[in-house]
Amino acid sequence: MTTTNDQKQDDQVHIELDRNEASFKEMFLHCDDISYRLIEIGTSGQRGMVIFVSNLVKQDLVDAVILRELVGGLRDVESVSIDQIKSQLVTASDVRTITSLSEAAQDIISGRAVLVIDHDDVVLSMDVLGWEHRGVEKSENEVSIRGSQQAFTENLMNNVALVRRFIRDTRLKVERNVIGDVTKTPYIILYMEGLVAKTLVSEVKQKLKNSKIDKVLDSGNLVDSLRENIISPFPIINRTERPDRVAALLLEGRVIILLDNSPIALSMPSLLVEYLQVPEDYYENYFLQSFIRLLRYVAFALSLTVPSLYVALVGYHHELIPGSMMQSIMSQRVGIPLPTIIEVFVMELTFEVLREAGLRLPRAIGQAISIVGALVIGQAAVQAKLVMATTVIVVATTGITSFTLPGYGLSSAVRLLRFPLLLLTGFLGLFGFSIGIFFILIHLVSLQSFGVIYTGSLAPRTWQDIKDTFFRGPGQNQIHIPWRGARHHLDHDEAPN
Amino acid sequence: MISVKQLSYLIAAEIFSTGILYLPSISLKQSGNGGWLSPFFSLLAGIIVILVLTFLYQKYPSKTLTDYLPQLVGNVGAKIIGALYVLFFWDCGLDVVREIVGVVQATLLPHTPVVAICFAISFSIIYALYCGLESLARFIELIYFSMPALVIILTLGVAGAIHSNAYFPMLDAGWSGVFRGAFVPSSWFGEVVILAYLLPEVSNSSKVLSRLLWTLVVTAGLLSIMTLLIIGVLGTSEAARTQLASFEVMRYVQFGTFLQHIDALFLLPWLMLMLIKGILFFYVAVVSFSQTAKLSKPKILIIPLVFLSIVISHWLFSDEFTISKFLEIVWPNYSLFFEVLVPILLWITYLIRQVLTRKQNATP
Numbered sequence: 001m002t003t004t005n006d007q008k009q010d011d012q013v014h015i016e017l018d019r020n021e022a023s024f025k026e027m028f029l030h031c032d033d034i035s036y037r038l039i040e041i042g043t044s045g046q047r048g049m050v051i052f053v054s055n056l057v058k059q060d061l062v063d064a065v066i067l068r069e070l071v072g073g074l075r076d077v078e079s080v081s082i083d084q085i086k087s088q089l090v091t092a093s094d095v096r097t098i099t100s101l102s103e104a105a106q107d108i109i110s111g112r113a114v115l116v117i118d119h120d121d122v123v124l125s126m127d128v129l130g131w132e133h134r135g136v137e138k139s140e141n142e143v144s145i146r147g148s149q150q151a152f153t154e155n156l157m158n159n160v161a162l163v164r165r166f167i168r169d170t171r172l173k174v175e176r177n178v179i180g181d182v183t184k185t186p187y188i189i190l191y192m193e194g195l196v197a198k199t200l201v202s203e204v205k206q207k208l209k210n211s212k213i214d215k216v217l218d219s220g221n222l223v224d225s226l227r228e229n230i231i232s233p234f235p236i237i238n239r240t241e242r243p244d245r246v247a248a249l250l251l252e253g254r255v256i257i258l259l260d261n262s263p264i265a266l267s268m269p270s271l272l273v274e275y276l277q278v279p280e281d282y283y284e285n286y287f288l289q290s291f292i293r294l295l296r297y298v299a300f301a302l303s304l305t306v307p308s309l310y311v312a313l314v315g316y317h318h319e320l321i322p323g324s325m326m327q328s329i330m331s332q333r334v335g336i337p338l339p340t341i342i343e344v345f346v347m348e349l350t351f352e353v354l355r356e357a358g359l360r361l362p363r364a365i366g367q368a369i370s371i372v373g374a375l376v377i378g379q380a381a382v383q384a385k386l387v388m389a390t391t392v393i394v395v396a397t398t399g400i401t402s403f404t405l406p407g408y409g410l411s412s413a414v415r416l417l418r419f420p421l422l423l424l425t426g427f428l429g430l431f432g433f434s435i436g437i438f439f440i441l442i443h444l445v446s447l448q449s450f451g452v453i454y455t456g457s458l459a460p461r462t463w464q465d466i467k468d469t470f471f472r473g474p475g476q477n478q479i480h481i482p483w484r485g486a487r488h489h490l491d492h493d494e495a496p497n
Numbered sequence: 498m499i500s501v502k503q504l505s506y507l508i509a510a511e512i513f514s515t516g517i518l519y520l521p522s523i524s525l526k527q528s529g530n531g532g533w534l535s536p537f538f539s540l541l542a543g544i545i546v547i548l549v550l551t552f553l554y555q556k557y558p559s560k561t562l563t564d565y566l567p568q569l570v571g572n573v574g575a576k577i578i579g580a581l582y583v584l585f586f587w588d589c590g591l592d593v594v595r596e597i598v599g600v601v602q603a604t605l606l607p608h609t610p611v612v613a614i615c616f617a618i619s620f621s622i623i624y625a626l627y628c629g630l631e632s633l634a635r636f637i638e639l640i641y642f643s644m645p646a647l648v649i650i651l652t653l654g655v656a657g658a659i660h661s662n663a664y665f666p667m668l669d670a671g672w673s674g675v676f677r678g679a680f681v682p683s684s685w686f687g688e689v690v691i692l693a694y695l696l697p698e699v700s701n702s703s704k705v706l707s708r709l710l711w712t713l714v715v716t717a718g719l720l721s722i723m724t725l726l727i728i729g730v731l732g733t734s735e736a737a738r739t740q741l742a743s744f745e746v747m748r749y750v751q752f753g754t755f756l757q758h759i760d761a762l763f764l765l766p767w768l769m770l771m772l773i774k775g776i777l778f779f780y781v782a783v784v785s786f787s788q789t790a791k792l793s794k795p796k797i798l799i800i801p802l803v804f805l806s807i808v809i810s811h812w813l814f815s816d817e818f819t820i821s822k823f824l825e826i827v828w829p830n831y832s833l834f835f836e837v838l839v840p841i842l843l844w845i846t847y848l849i850r851q852v853l854t855r856k857q858n859a860t861p
Binding site for chain 1: 620632633757
């Protein structure tokens with residue numbers, strides 16, 4: 001008990017500046033980026049010290065708002081207290097007083113300036129944040145032709161502001177907190193009060209609170225704590241870098257998490273169909289967008305099944321292939337050393353390697369890789385009679401169809417599942433294929449994202465579901481919670497009409 | 498909890514999956530070209546079972562058969578009947594697995610070892626059972642349309658191959674033939690007895706009765722259309738000689754000159770529906786077992802029950818011929834006992850008990 005009391009007292013801001021200074025210097029030992037600026041206040045020789053991290057604060061602001069006011073404004077006064085400084089002198093908008101040294105230290109490394117003075121046992125913490133950051137740029141990973149082109153940046157509060165510009169409503173709630181025992185990264189939970197289920201917000205908060213993570217460097221680090229025990233290749237937490245998409249998701253009753261230093265927002269709960277939709281669907285002509293959306297569903301199915309179906313047909317069930325086509329395939333097959341399954345498997349694997357290589361290299365070389373990979377190797381392999389030309393076409397089709405999937409999370413799940421499905425089909429033909437599809441489907445329908453059934457609207461219950469699942473019907477400008485028909489334990493009774 | 502709609506799809510899949518493959522060839526042996534009428538008579542077994550079970554469920558709401566058996570037949574009787582039902586459901590599941598294996602081997606994978614097929618099926622069933630009944634219900638919502646679609650596509654695909662004279666003279670085996678042809682398939686309609694364990698899982702059971710009756714009628718209609726197609730394409734006598742007449746008809750499907758011989762594709766939805774049927778039976782077997790034996794964790798039964806059934810089915814049925822003979826000759830006799838007779842007896846017991854208690858109350 002005494003030890004805790006002692007610790008508490010040690011952590012208290014002292015009345016003498018020297019002791020405080022010593023404490024800070026001990027905490028910031030070997031931290032050369034901390035600046036200590038000693039000043040004299042008033043006529044009685046009272047001293048003050050402003051402590052901050054040089055490049056996290058805006059130097060001009062420190063000079064103008066704090067130092068000039070303190071030194072200039074107190075020339076005729078005998079002595080002052082922190083409260084007087086707070087209310088009369090400092091012009092920064094966000095200031096607060098602190099009595100704990102560790103809390104003050106936390107503020108300093110978070111980019112605030114802290115003022116300590118003689119004869120007062122509180123310190124003043126002022127927001128003078130101003131580090132270098134990237135400006136708002138065009139979204140690169142979620143490209144759209146129509147609609148806002150902005151993307152989030154690494155600056156947390158800027159990102160919130162970007163969302164606020166889309167939803168100017170007091171019901172948009174912004175709750176700030178910190179996560180990561182070591183990194184102490186700030187994050188923000190956004191939700192629309194009235195649209196979101198209260199249980200959902202508290203569930204997300206609870207999960208983040210209970211998560212024992214030391215480091216949070218990107219919003220991706222949070223996903224594992226939020227997913228808990230769900231073992232699945234499918235993404236059950238959506239991610240986006242577009243503020244307009246975040247706004248749309250918020251208006252469908254979702255909870256959004258924004259993390260400092262991460263330009264990617266997380267959204268939950270998420271449904272499977274979300275990964276096949278883009279914001280543009282709602283901005284463009286609905287006839288066209290319905291067609292394109294349907295196309296995406298087909299592409300999704302194809303990208304998962306084309307290689308396996310090909311293996312099943314060529315390897316097991318020739319009779320399903322029309323006669324003339326079979327002739328052409330058979331003529332290519334002559335002299336090919338590998339069985340179809342291995343041929344396709346190796347080609348798919350090569351494709352994945354090329355894709356990864358193209359992604360990691362600088363853009364100029366990346367393109368070269370794809371040309372060398374696709375054209376040169378593909379063509380050479382066919383000419384060398386190592387693989388069939390049809391196989392190359394099949395692998396290429398798979399690749400292209402997988403690029404049409406807007407949600408990165410879903411397309412990576414498909415990439416991953418393609419291989420086990422291929423193996424199953426390779427061993428058991430169409431039977432293995434159907435067993436594989438059965439596994440995938442039953443897994444999908446058993447998934448839940450924060451209490452919402454993942455495949456909810458795929459088995460439509462209402463006209464609204466049909467209108468907004470496979471098609472993009474007209475009149476989608478009303479608030480609609482997509483899982484209201486498929487709700488599980490979420491309580492939407494508080495939702496407005 | 499599952500919805501009434503999902504329940505009806507599950508029941509339809511349960512009847513349709515075996516029905517579409519085995520019903521025509523089995524019933525046509527007796528019924529002649531009036532075989533398309535047989536499903537509507539087989540339907541009666543299903544209707545009786547549904548009426549009796551929903552009646553009992555109304556009297557004992559939120560309770561499974563195992564739960565209310567002691568109140569009807571006493572503790573010892575309940576244990577015996579409960580155990581018999583466990584065996585019956587487990588046997589149904591086992592038969593389904595063997596039927597799938599038989600068809601897959603006969604049509605898709607003639608050279609693959611049975612063990613490989615068995616393992617693939619049992620893993621699917623085990624995984625689905627771990628996912629739970631709700632997942633299965635959601636799964637059927639995704640694929641239920643394949644039942645009408647299968648029949649419609651088949652109708653369009655074989656329309657050119659139908660010989661209309663096969664339908665005349667109508668009812669060449671007479672009404673008695675139609676009734677005899679309805680006997681074996683009635684055991685598949687009687688399989689709705691699993692409702693005794695599914696009804697407590699339904700969220701809003703007020704509309705169950707009418708919805709289920711409609712489901713039965715629609716399913717019988719689909720099977721009837723299927724039989725009509727088979728009679729038209731293969732002719733009655735040829736169809737009666739063929740093991741899997743429906744599959745033979747699928748071979749005739751032709752769309753232009755490009756899409757031919759697509760029979761294997763029809764087996765994909767059938768396989769899924771059949772897996773659902775198997776899963777339903779194993780689910781009910783697990784539930785009834787755990788309730789009869791008062792186990793707290795039913796999931797531990799899943800793996801042993803499924804794997805044991807694989808071994809036993811392999812041992813009982815050596816080939817496709819044995820299965821279809823079993824389905825035709827042995828199966829109806831004991832399955833109808835569990836499906837129709839026992840529920841009716843339980844219903845009568847309930848009525849007698851009601852009368853007795855009323856008398857007892859009146860005498861003092």
